[in-house]
Amino acid sequence: MDVTPSDSMDDISTHLNDVFIFIKKWFIAFLFASIIVTIFIDQIISTWISSFEFDISELTVYSPERWLRMRWGTVMLAGLIMSIPYASFLIIKFVNPALYDFERKLILNLIGFSTLVICLIIPYCWFIISPNIMKDFTEITAIDQLSSSYDISLIYTIVLGITWSIVISIIALTSQGIAAILVDRDNIESTPVKWRIHMISLFILFLLLSGPLSPIWLPLSIGVIIITELIYALIPPKNTSLIQSGFITLNSDGSINRVAVLDCVCEDSCPALKNAPSNVAIIKTESICLNHDSNDRLIQILKSNDYTKLIVTGCNGIPVPKVIQDYLKTSSIQLIGLSWLDKRGFHPEDNNLANQRRMIQLNQVSNNHSDFDDSIVISDPGWGRYIPPGYISLPQYDEY
Incomplete structure (x- = not known):
């Protein structure tokens, strides 16, 4: 039986309290998953390094700071991936009572698809795509009679930045899709909501894609905006x-x-x-x-x-x-x-x-x-x- 949306059932403070409780539950799950990852962090990093098929003598770490970032970045990323399904469950549980039947179906499919993509594409990107790209790049740029040496921490920083940008982009596009479903296209709040999400997501991407990845920020931002407009165009208007x-x-x-x-x-x-x-x-x-x-x-x-x-x-x-x-x-x-x-x-x-x-x-x-x-x-x-x-x-x- 559908639950009709109502602002008389709970006041704003109750809704904010529910949001705080759900965020706290997800944060606890994220910390718990991160603690589990710390136990296996050495094995995870070793498995990732071995996927590049480089000799140990060709790998170096020029910066201890990058090595620390390498370990803690892996912990946070793996903890996020492990806790995202639970976060999706909490989001669905929070918004479900306020959704109409057709909105519920669209949002459930959208969140489920985004969660599946993140949980599958990130490990695939780390252990399959990045080693293959690095292998092809090495063959193209190799110079005869010169030995190769790779800063594995720098490679990790680049892969980590790209991975985080993919995750943030998927989350941003999912948020835009949910906003397009919940807020009617002709509503005066539709455009402000869309650009608030844009400003937050693009700012986070700007922070993530710093240093050697800074040239990626502009085309990625333009791509996110274009895909957002396609999402709004694909969602049918309401009669x-x-x-x-x-x-x-x-x-x-x-x-x-x-x-x-x-x-x-x-x-x-x-x-x-x-x-x-x-x-x-x-x-x-x-x-x-x-x-x-x-x-x-x-x-x-x-x-x-x-x-x-x-x-x-x-x-x-x-x-x-x-x-x-x-x-x-x-x-x-x-x-x-x-x-x-x-x-x-x-x-x-x-x-x-x-x-x-x-x-x-x-x-x-x-x-x-x-x-x-x-x-x-x-x-x-x-x-x-x-x-x-x-x-x-x-x-x-x-x-x-």
Whole structure:
């Protein structure tokens, strides 16, 4: 049975406490895995060095500092790989109650695939790819009558930097995929979330790819950004999406007011919402009456918060499907229709005042009153009557 997302079940402090507990559990698992690795660190390094097929006399360590980094870097990397499956389990456990069914499937597959790739590609990169590359490079650059000598700690530093960059890139792309699934493409927070992840991941890559690996940073960063855009393009858009969350306001009598506006363009026959009040949640859809999936999605969004009022822009509320009207009645959510399809209350060629009238109308029903020039307001002469250019009638709307 699906659990509907809700912000009323737990407050922010509870969620932060859960995050802290999960991070603490993963960190303990990481430390435990690292301690186990320290027991076998010499065997691991010896196995890795022997995979290069070099004679011992050809290998040197010019820097004791690099040797220490070699040992501790191996411990941290192996500990991370061993603890990543547990970290993935904790992430899934944390986000699972707040996911819809289709979101849950996508995120489970994405996290599972990323975990599998990291756990397989890193050992393969260390013990198969890097020795083969080094072997081919040695054959190409060999000079007759000159003996070769290799600083194994420098080779390790290069392989370690590349490995960490691969891990961070995969984690960053996975995070972008999860963000693209959870945050609707048209949501005002979609782009900021995407670039926050970019800034964090690219900064970490910049720190990792220092020294001899610094030329790799720019092309790798560009590659991560391009793949991110491909991920966003591949994830199908939702027929009904929440593009603004809004916030709770108080009425004059002290009661709570939380408004959701259904920006239904009615298959492009109704004007789209512009300059929405900041306190309302904006739900965008092409047609709520002709798409059954949109009905289910709308109900899921309404369940996610304690809304007190649903405003429909296009119609007067009567064509709203019965399943939605029944849910609104059982949840005590007031339904208001703005009837923008009727195009009444303004001169048909006066688009600027038409937009202003709609803005005034929307602000009034969402309890977000704003000052406007009332000298242009005249009494409504009735449906089909002439309204001169430069004037509007007082907004009319229907409540259910």
